[in-house]
Amino acid sequence: MNKVLFLLIFLCVQVGFAQQITVLDVDTREPIGNVAIYNNDHTKTALTDFDGKVDLSIFNQEERIAFRHLSYQLRKSTRGQIHRHGNRFFMVMKAEELDEVVMSVSKWEQQKKDIPNKITVIDARDIAFSSPQTSADLLQNSGKVFVQKSQLGGGSPMIRGFATNRLLLSVDGVRMNNAIFRGGNLQNVISIDPYSIKSTEIIFGPGSVIYGSDAIGGVMNFYTKKAEFSNSDSLSFSGNASYRFASVNIENTVHVDFNLGKKKWAFLTSASYNSFDDMKMGSHGPDSYLRNQYASTVNGADVLVLNENPKEQNPTGYNQFNLMQKIAYKPNNTWQYDLGLHYSETSDYARYDRLIRPDKAGDGLRSAEWYYGPQKWFMGNLQMNKRGKGIFYDGLKITTAYQHFEESRNDRGFQDVIRYSTEEKVDAISTNIDFENKKIGNLRLYYGGEYIFNKVGSVGSQEDIETNIVSGTASRYPDGSTWQTLAGYVNGEYKAKPNFTLLSGLRYSHVWIDAAFDKTYYPFPFDDANLNNGALTGSLGFSWFPKADLQITLNGSTGFRAPNIDDVGKIFDSEPGAVVVPNPDLEPEYAYNMELGIQKNFNDKLVFKSAAFYTYLVDALVRRDYLFDGEDEIMYNGELSSVQAIQNAAKAFVYGFEFGVEAFLTDNISVVSNLTITEGIEEEEDGTESPGRHVSPTFGDLHLVYKNQRLKTDLFLNYNGEIPFYDLATSERSKEYIYATDVDGNPYSPSWYTLNIRSQYEVTSDLKVSLNLENFTDQRYRSYSSGISAPGINLVLGLGYRF
Structure with missing residues (x-):
């Protein structure tokens, strides 16, 4: 009798579990709460819980039922169909749903x-x-x-x-x-x-x-991505595997990640490997971009080699791998501890824009070698989160991190036997403590503090490639120099009315630099740089909904940049015939910014967004001519070079407009477009004006998107405006070798466009394939200030599997 009773109970439990399903987002696989489920005549209804779970036992096995959520497309199915798919039901987010x-x-x-x-x-x-x-x-x-x-x-x-x-x-x-x-x-x-x-x-x-x-x-x-806990007492396991191939540079990328979750512990491991061959440019565009010849070392001598395929940018290929490990521990509902470990490393990779610089005669190349050594980055990050009622907070977040950076530069002139190298390492530690306070009526306060410490290691060397003799030379930065900052901030959000919110904040930061200069290779007229600067910054703005479908925002804010070791202590060949030297007498630069934004929603069918901004930068840290020990020229790497240094020597004005449109033609078809227009001027102390160096050309895109439950396709246009010679920054005009030439023989950045199509198809709920064809008109172009030409026609194949 006991056995029969036990069997009946067991079967009832199994049936109960079989009738419970989980509703998930088709893209993120995250549970969706508050999904309304009902039959055709609305006589039976159910609602998913916070974990996306719901019991469907009130519905018949083959009864047609609907799943509705404000943010997702309406879907229908039967209990039997869902059971045959592992009791998981996937929903697709609406195209017009905005991130909230x-x-x-x-x-x-x-x-x-x-x-x-x-x-x-x-x-x-x-x-x-x-x-x-x-x-x-x-x-x-x-x-x-x-x-x-x-x-x-x-x-x-x-x-x-x-x-x-x-x-x-x-x-x-x-x-x-x-x-x-x-x-x-x-x-x-x-x-x-x-x-x-x-x-x-x-x-x-x-x-x-x-x-x-x-x-x-x-x-x-x-x-x-975060390590995900299990929703039950049993161990959960999930993961992803991906592969991507691109024809334009024979890219092969593989990725895998997997998650192990328990109630209190969770582990996420992620790994990616990328292999890239030389990039090929397009067929239709300026001939000056073609790579007609390149430097090669044959039998110990540098020679110029004719490129069999001038569209192939030799050398540009490299490879890279990335690792990430996340560990999460949640002992209770109040505390959670998250440890994140990140590591990235590249192979050597060529500085292509330096390898296409012509020599002084104009018929050869200046460099035989110019490459970065492996770029390495490690970060260990421990974050402790507390939720609950403290005396002065509702949320507490403590973040401590250690980072290690490595990079190096290696260059050798054409037919020169000396290769110059510098290697840099930075160790960075940081601690942040952040509080959230929601107790004060309609006012929410966010406040906290930060401490950061950086130590720079830098060494220089030169190698005779014929004798392999290595000797010392000047480092790029003062070895052992330090940069540190201590800061505190408070930020407030006040909901004055349901349709009007004010945000305001203040921060004080103090920055210290300690750098000692080695006079072995250069007779610096100073021994060290000891900077001690403070900065107060603030912001004030509001978000106002005069109507439910109209939003107006206005924000004023200040920003600053304190000098760092690169500003204060760098010795570097910035361009042919010029060398940057240290300057220990620097102050922070400050920015003052205003921004007005408008967003209008027309019946959830058309959304228009726009923003206008203006930024004024004072005491700008810029590279300008300088005297080194009373001299305006010095010998650097065997070449007489004019002297420059970073100085607080300019002002800058930047203003512009940003526009965005989203039109939802049907539930499946939408049009999306963005446009950015920016103008900027740098003003010298003597009143001389010149175009800003980092002011981009007008750029934008236009997308026609089709999406149903399994297929998403995007036909789109990318475009950039022209920057004529008179709008090029002074520093850019000297880089004729990376630009096209106008009718007057001056360098300029031409306008360009590309036509592209992306598509992704969901074969099953776990398997997706993608097929993209980029720049299918095979345009040859370079983005503004870029030394490498952009990809030509490019076929991209992708495969993704969730397990």
Whole structure:
């Protein structure tokens, strides 16, 4: 009798579990709560819980039932069909659904509609569909960030007329900018694996209240995937495997990640490997971009070799691998501990724009070799989160991190036997403590503090390639120099009315630099640089909905950038015939910004967005002519070079407009377009004006998107406007070899466009295939200030499997 009773109970339990299903997002696989489920005559209804689970026992096995959620497309099925698919039911997000929650402005979740700053969110489904080669391409694919490239292994974002060390990168809330981030183009963003990213949030305009120095033009926050806990007592296992091939540079990329979850512990492991061959440019465009010859060493001698395929940019190929390990521990509902370990390493990769520089005669090449050594980045990040009622907070977040950066530069002149090398290492530690307080009526406060310490190691060497004798030479930076900052901030969000929200914040930062100069190779007229600077920054803005379908935002903010080791202590061959020398007498530069935004929704069928901005930069840190020990020229690497240094010697004005349109023609077809127009001027102390160096040309895109439950296709146009010679920055005019030539024989950046199509098909709920054809008219072009030509016609194949 007991056995029969036990069997009946067991069968009832199994039937009960069989009738319980989980409703998930088809792209992210995250559970969807509050999904309404009902039959045709609405006599039976059910609702999913927070974990997306619901019991369907009230419905008959083959009864037609509907699944409805405000953010997702309506879907219908039967209980029997769902059971045959493993009791999982997938829903597709509506095209017009906008991201509602962001974290970048305060480091805590906030409603996007309440924030006066312009923020763009690139989520996991966007990343998976665009299938970028690198994180630089991920930003470019958004249509709202301009990206410059000097070589294939790179990508330097430009936002609102600012770039490099005037933009801030962060990964999981940890500042990536270090003490040697330079004013020249940067490629550190490629260290972030796009396959590990859950979402990217881009703040346009100053973000110094939360992020401190460098956040003048904008902030790019990369949030990587988290280790997921199990919803039951049993061990959960899931994962992804991906492969991507691109024809234009014979790319082969493989990726795998898997997650192990228990109730209190979770582990996520991610690994990616990329292999890129030389990039091929398009067929239709300026002949001056062709790679007609390249330098090669034959029998110990440098010779010029005719390129059999001038469209192949030799050498540009490289490879890279990325690893990520996440460990999460949740002992109770109050505390959670998250450990993230990241490692990225590239092979050597050529600085292509330096390898196409002509020699003084104009018929040869200046360099036989110019390459970066492996770019390495490690980050260990421990984050402790507490939720619950404290005396002064409702949320507490403590983040501690250690980062290690390695990079090197190696160059040798054509038919020169000496190879010059510099190697840099940076160790960075940081601690952030952030509080959220929601207790004070309609006021929410966010406040906290930050401490960062960087130590720079730098050595120089020269090698005779015939004798293999290595000797010392000047390092790029003062070896052992340090940069540190201590800061505190407070940020407030006040909901004055249901349709009117005020945001305001203040931050004080103090920065110290300690650098001692080695006089072995250069007779510096100073022994060290000891900078001690403070900066107060603030912001004030509002978000107002005069009507439910109309939003107006206005925001004023200040930003600053304190001098770093690159500004104070660099010795570097900046361009042919010029050398940058240290300058220990620098002050921070400040930016003052105003931004007005308007967003109008027309019956959920058409959404129009626009923003106008103006930024005024004072005490700008710029490279200008200088005297070194009373001399305006010195010998550097065997060449008489004019002397320059970073100085607080200019002002800058940047202004522009940004437009966006989303039109939802049907439930399946939409049109999306973006346009960015930026103008900028640098003004010298004597009143002389010149175009801004990092002001991008007018750029935009236009997308026609079709999407149903299984297929998504995007036919789109990318376009860039022309920058004529008179609008080129003075420093760019001297780089004739990377630009086309106008009718007057002057360098300029031509306009260009590309036509492209992307498609992704869901074979099953776990298997997706993608087929993209990029630049299918095979245009030959270079983005502004880029030394490498963009890809020609490119076939991209992708395969993704969830398990």
